[in-house]
Amino acid sequence: METFLSGLQILAQWEVFVALAIGSIGGVIIGALPGVGPAVAIAILLPATFAFEPIVGLTLLLGIYGSSMYGGAIPAILINTPGTPVNALTTYDGYPMTKRKEGHRALSLAYSASFFGGIFSVVCLIVLSPLLALIAPHFGSREIFLAAFMGILLVVVAHRGQTFAAGMLACFGIFLNTVGLEPVKYTKRFTFDQSWLSSGFDLIVVVLGLFALSQAFLLLIEKDHAPGEAHVQGNMLSGMKELLGMKRIATVSSSLGVLMGMIPGVGEFTAQFLSYTYAQKTSKTPDTFGNGSPEGLVASEAANNAVPGAAMIPLLALGIPGEALTAMMLSVFYVHNVIPGPQLFETQLDFVMALYLSLMLLNVIVLVFLLFSTNLLLKIIQIPTRFLGMMILTLSFIGVYSLRNSITDCAIAAGFGVFGLILKRLNLPIVPIILGMVLGGIMEVKLRAAMAAVKTPIDFISRPIAAIIFVMIIGILVLHIRTLIREQKAKRKPDPVGPDYEHSSQQG
Amino acid sequence: MTRIKYFQELFQRYRRPGDLVFAVVFLLFALFLLSQLGEQTKWVKRTKWYGQPSLWPSIAVWGMAVFGAFHLLGSMVSPRIPGRLKEVVFWLQSLEYVLYFLAYVAIVPLCGYLPSTILFALYLTLRAGFRRPQHLALASLFATCVALIFRGFLQVKIPAGEIYQHLPDALRSFALTYL
Numbered sequence: 114m115e116t117f118l119s120g121l122q123i124l125a126q127w128e129v130f131v132a133l134a135i136g137s138i139g140g141v142i143i144g145a146l147p148g149v150g151p152a153v154a155i156a157i158l159l160p161a162t163f164a165f166e167p168i169v170g171l172t173l174l175l176g177i178y179g180s181s182m183y184g185g186a187i188p189a190i191l192i193n194t195p196g197t198p199v200n201a202l203t204t205y206d207g208y209p210m211t212k213r214k215e216g217h218r219a220l221s222l223a224y225s226a227s228f229f230g231g232i233f234s235v236v237c238l239i240v241l242s243p244l245l246a247l248i249a250p251h252f253g254s255r256e257i258f259l260a261a262f263m264g265i266l267l268v269v270v271a272h273r274g275q276t277f278a279a280g281m282l283a284c285f286g287i288f289l290n291t292v293g294l295e296p297v298k299y300t301k302r303f304t305f306d307q308s309w310l311s312s313g314f315d316l317i318v319v320v321l322g323l324f325a326l327s328q329a330f331l332l333l334i335e336k337d338h339a340p341g342e343a344h345v346q347g348n349m350l351s352g353m354k355e356l357l358g359m360k361r362i363a364t365v366s367s368s369l370g371v372l373m374g375m376i377p378g379v380g381e382f383t384a385q386f387l388s389y390t391y392a393q394k395t396s397k398t399p400d401t402f403g404n405g406s407p408e409g410l411v412a413s414e415a416a417n418n419a420v421p422g423a424a425m426i427p428l429l430a431l432g433i434p435g436e437a438l439t440a441m442m443l444s445v446f447y448v449h450n451v452i453p454g455p456q457l458f459e460t461q462l463d464f465v466m467a468l469y470l471s472l473m474l475l476n477v478i479v480l481v482f483l484l485f486s487t488n489l490l491l492k493i494i495q496i497p498t499r500f501l502g503m504m505i506l507t508l509s510f511i512g513v514y515s516l517r518n519s520i521t522d523c524a525i526a527a528g529f530g531v532f533g534l535i536l537k538r539l540n541l542p543i544v545p546i547i548l549g550m551v552l553g554g555i556m557e558v559k560l561r562a563a564m565a566a567v568k569t570p571i572d573f574i575s576r577p578i579a580a581i582i583f584v585m586i587i588g589i590l591v592l593h594i595r596t597l598i599r600e601q602k603a604k605r606k607p608d609p610v611g612p613d614y615e616h617s618s619q620q621g
Numbered sequence: 622m623t624r625i626k627y628f629q630e631l632f633q634r635y636r637r638p639g640d641l642v643f644a645v646v647f648l649l650f651a652l653f654l655l656s657q658l659g660e661q662t663k664w665v666k667r668t669k670w671y672g673q674p675s676l677w678p679s680i681a682v683w684g685m686a687v688f689g690a691f692h693l694l695g696s697m698v699s700p701r702i703p704g705r706l707k708e709v710v711f712w713l714q715s716l717e718y719v720l721y722f723l724a725y726v727a728i729v730p731l732c733g734y735l736p737s738t739i740l741f742a743l744y745l746t747l748r749a750g751f752r753r754p755q756h757l758a759l760a761s762l763f764a765t766c767v768a769l770i771f772r773g774f775l776q777v778k779i780p781a782g783e784i785y786q787h788l789p790d791a792l793r794s795f796a797l798t799y800l
Contacts, residue, residue, distance in 0.1 A: 161777050274634050277692040281647065284684030288654070291681060295674040300663040302678050303654070326722070330715040333749060499749035503760065506722060507742050507767060514726060515777045523726040527719045534715050538708065539637050549681075557677045564671040 116242075120466030123168055124474075132169045133471055136176020137478040143177060144184030145196045145490045148332055148498055151181035152324040153505060155441050157512040159317055167449040168464065171442060172471045178438050179231060179421045179472055180479040182381075186223040186414060187490055191216055191343040196494070199381045202389060202413040209405030217345050221352030222407055223414045224483055226363055229356060230415035231476035233367035234374065234422030238469050241426075246462055249430045249455040251578050254563035257454075259574075259582040261433050261552040261559065264377030266586060268436075268548050270593045271379055279545045282536075286549020289314045290557075297561070309521045316550055318513060318522045320441055322529025323536075323543050325509040330534045332502030339497045345487055359411050362392045366412045370419025375426045377435035378548060381417045388416035422472050429453050429465055433555060437547045632691070636699040639708035644693040651685035658682060721745065733782025735768040735800040773799035 123129075143154045154177050162170030185196030190207030203223060210219035252260070265283055272279035292303045293313025304310040356363055366388035373384035392412035393402045402409045427433045432454035434440035446453050451461070458465060483490075496504075513526045536543055567573050574583040662675035670676065725741040732740070742764035746756055771777045785796040 161771065161775055164775065164777070277688050277695055281651070281685050281688035281692055284681045284688060287677060288681035288685060291678040297672065298663070298665050298668065298674050300665065300674045301661070302674060303657070303661045305657075305661065330718050333718055333745070334711065334714050337750070497751070500746065500751060500756070500760075503742060503745040503749055504763060506718065506745065507738060507764060510722070510725060510729075510738075511767070511771050511777055511779070514729070515771075515779055518778060518780055520723075520726055524723060527722055530722075531712065531715050531719060535639075535643060535712050538711065539640055539643055540635075541643075553677065553681065560671050564669070 116462045116466050117239075119463035120470055123463060123467035124470055126169075128166070128169045129172050129471070132165070132173040133176050133475055134478060136173040137180045137475040138482055140177035140180030140475075141184035141479055141482060142490065142493060144181030144200075145187045145494050146184075146496065146501065147188055147194045147196055147494065148328065148501060149505065150197045150324075150328075151177050152320075152437055152441075153328050154181075155438055156317070156321045156325045157505075157508045159320075159441055159444065160512050160515045162445055163448045167445060167451050168467055168471075170445045170449075171468060172475075174438075174442055174445065175421070175425075175468065175471060176475050176478075178442075179418075179475050182414075182417050182421075183224065183227050183479050183483060184490065186227065187220065187487060188494055190219045190223060190410075191345065191491065192341055199385070199417045202385045202417075203410060205403050206406045206409040206413070209403075210407070210410070213405055215405070216343075217347040218352070218355070218407070219405075219410060220345055220487065221347070221350065222355055222410055223352070224480060225350075225352035225356040226366075226411040226414035227418040228476055228480050229363045230367040230370055230418035231422065232473060233364070233415075234371045234419040235469055235473040235476070237368075237371045238422055238426065238472075239466070242458075242462065242465065242469070245426065245430050246458040248578070249458040251576075252431055252455050253576070254559040255567070255573055256576070256578045256582060257431055257433065258556055258559035258563055259579055259586065260377065260427070260431055261555045263582060263586050263589070264427075264433055264435060264548060264552050265545075265556075266589055267376060267378030268545050269378075270589060271383055272542050272545070275542060278541045282542065283545035283549040286546040286551075287553030287556075288549075289319060289546070290550045290553040309525075314525065314550075315516065315522065316440070316444055316547075317516060318526045319529050319550065320437070320547060321509055321512045322526035323533035323546060324437070325505055325512065326526055326530025327533025327537055329502045329506035329509060330530055331537055332498045332505065335498065337497050337499045339495050342495065343491050345491070350484065355407065356411065359408055362388075362395075362408050362411050363415045365391055366415040367419040370416040371423040373416075374420035374423025374435065377427050377433050377552075380424070380436045381420045384416040384420055385413050388412040422469070425468065425472075429468070430455065430458055434548070434551055437544045440547050440551045443551060632695040633699045634695050636696055636701065637708075638702050638704035639712070640699075641693075641696045641701075642705060642709055644689070644696040648686070648689040648693050651682060651689045654682045655686050721748075729782070730780050731783050733785050733796065733800055734772050734779050735765065736782065736784070738764040738768045768800065 139154070140151060143149050143151060155174050158173065158177070162173055165173070181197055182199055185200035186203050186207065187196060189195040189200040189203040191211055193204050193208040195201045195204055207219045207223060210216065269276055269279045269283055292310060294311050295302050301311065369388045369391070370384040373379045373387070389409060389412045392408050393399045396402065396406070396408050398406065424435050424439050427435050428439045428443060432443070432452065434443050443453065451457070513523050516522055533543060563573065574580045658675065658679055662678045664673055664675050721744070725737060729737045739761055742760040743757060746760040751757070772779050781797040785793060785800070788796055
């Protein structure tokens with residue numbers, strides 16, 4: 114209780130509330146704009162938040178992260194265009210409902226399910242906090258190394274049908290992190306005697322290039338395709354009542370969202386896939402799934418909105434980001450010398466609690482905002498995409514240039530922008546590069562620290578948590594191989610990752 | 622024959638136009654890095670394997686090469702969708718915007734953030750095909766807001782333009798701080 118009150122005290126600053134409001138409302142708008150997405154917005158705003166206090170900067174970014182999926186549901190349901198890739202599954206049932214003139218019902222159900230998922234995950238976090246505070250200190254170097262390795266492994270195997278591409282891009286990310294002057298033995302690695310390579314590749318520069326600049330280039334080159342007009346009428350709270358009739362699906366989906374969010378490298382897509390499959394298999398009307406099933410819509414929206422809260426667990430407790438957005442947030446911690454990890458739970462549990470509470474608040478702010486502004490958002494999203502490209506490119510400059518006022522950084526970011534554009538066009542995943550960069554660095558440091566205390570290889574997994582993670586890693590590998598063999602035996606190829614956004618492998 | 626078919630099916634995947642080009646270039650890049658491993662990283666004496674500076678670059682580059690080779694193999698045995706050249710041209714088109722972006726980066730320290738941003742936004746708007754006065758006005762308004770919010774209000778680190786030195790005294794210090 115004392116921690117809870119202390120957390121509230123941290124939140125009770127006007128700057129935090131302003132950041133939360135801007136982040137939440139901005140996040141909804143960004144999420145509703147097809148072609149922007151939270152990753153682009155967070156990448157652009159990241160350097161600007163370095164000037165703020167950590168709690169202010171983080172609430173702003175958390176606001177964008179947690180609210181973008183609410184906004185993304187609007188175009189997904191009304192015009193069959195997901196605002197963020199995560200909302201792609203929402204189109205399956207949301208748009209057919211709109212075609213049946215049930216757009217208002219679908220939207221209000223989506224908001225209610227998202228709200229339920231968001232609040233459910235925060236409650237889980239608050240309940241789990243004492244347990245996490247108990248477990249986190251038992252994570253030493255070898256456990257964190259193994260957890261980071263599991264994150265890389267999961268991000269690779271989670272890209273079904275693109276495992277090799279995800280593997281090579283994750284390794285590319287690890288490679289990028291090694292370039293420059295190595296800090297222990299002070300040797301140069303892959304600098305080719307170029308001074309601009311000596312300091313290595315900055316994560317933010319790479320992130321801005323891969324997410325923001327690439328998106329700007331893509332929008333500016335592609336044909337203009339602004340979403341069409343749409344309008345919706347009625348009370349948006351009516352979905353809450355209907356959601357009560359689907360408590361089981363909402364709860365299971367949110368739980369799956371929390372579980373998948375907690376595991377590094379997995380995220381929204383897997384959570385949605387599992388919850389949607391569960392909802393379909395347990396439904397009395399499985400045939401309606403994909404043709405406007407309210408249950409399908411609830412499963413998809415509750416699961417994806419439960420992920421952001423849960424994704425904070427590995428970040429805060431272990432310092433391991435599970436996906437690109439939390440990887441970006443990690444840099445906010447580092448800039449302020451707040452090192453996320455086991456110590457954070459021991460020494461600054463009130464700070465962690467303040468973050469949880471801000472997540473809860475943002476869900477309330479977003480719901481209230483959406484009750485009154487859905488039609489306004491439908492007008493905003495009609496911005497022509499090429500104009501949007503101009504806006505993103507202009508804003509990206511601030512993100513890159515304000516870091517060190519370096520033209521070299523801008524040139525590197527532009528290079529990664531072109532690389533990101535190619536990956537997006539080929540529908541190859543970008544997230545493994547970012548996770549490779551972040552987790553590669555963690556693995557290098559932690560392996561060095563862990564091995565100093567290890568005499569035999571078996572010592573590495575002699576502690577209970579290390580042994581559990583090791584068994585999980587073996588389990589993931591065995592399961593992956595078993596799935597591949599089964600697919601081959603059944604002469605069933607993995608789901609092809611097609612050109613449609615329904616199969617997009619781009620996150621964020 | 623059955624074995625070859627089975628082998629093909631094992632690696633088949635969906636492949637977009639340009640996939641093969643990317644797979645080849647990526648593998649060549651990985652092989653180039655692999656060839657430079659000895660030159661560009663050091664194996665330090667009296668240091669255990671886990672502390673070697675070359676350990677992680679080696680893991681990364683070997684990983685890139687092995688996965689890259691399998692990715693290329695997958696690309697070669699998967700059904701091709703025509704349009705490779707068109708796709709590569711699309712990639713190259715982005716270089717035009719890279720040039721504009723770098724030109725913008727270069728003129729900011731000279732012309733100042735606000736004027737450069739307005740110019741950049743207007744030029745890109747015109748280049749994107751928006752010629753109507755409303756669009757140009759909106760682009761100017763957007764650029765002005767961005768400059769004022771980020772440099773004026775949030776005081777984001779962007780150098781003042783050299784051109785501001787030539788402004789009248791009363792305006793100069795304001796421009797140097799906020800615009």
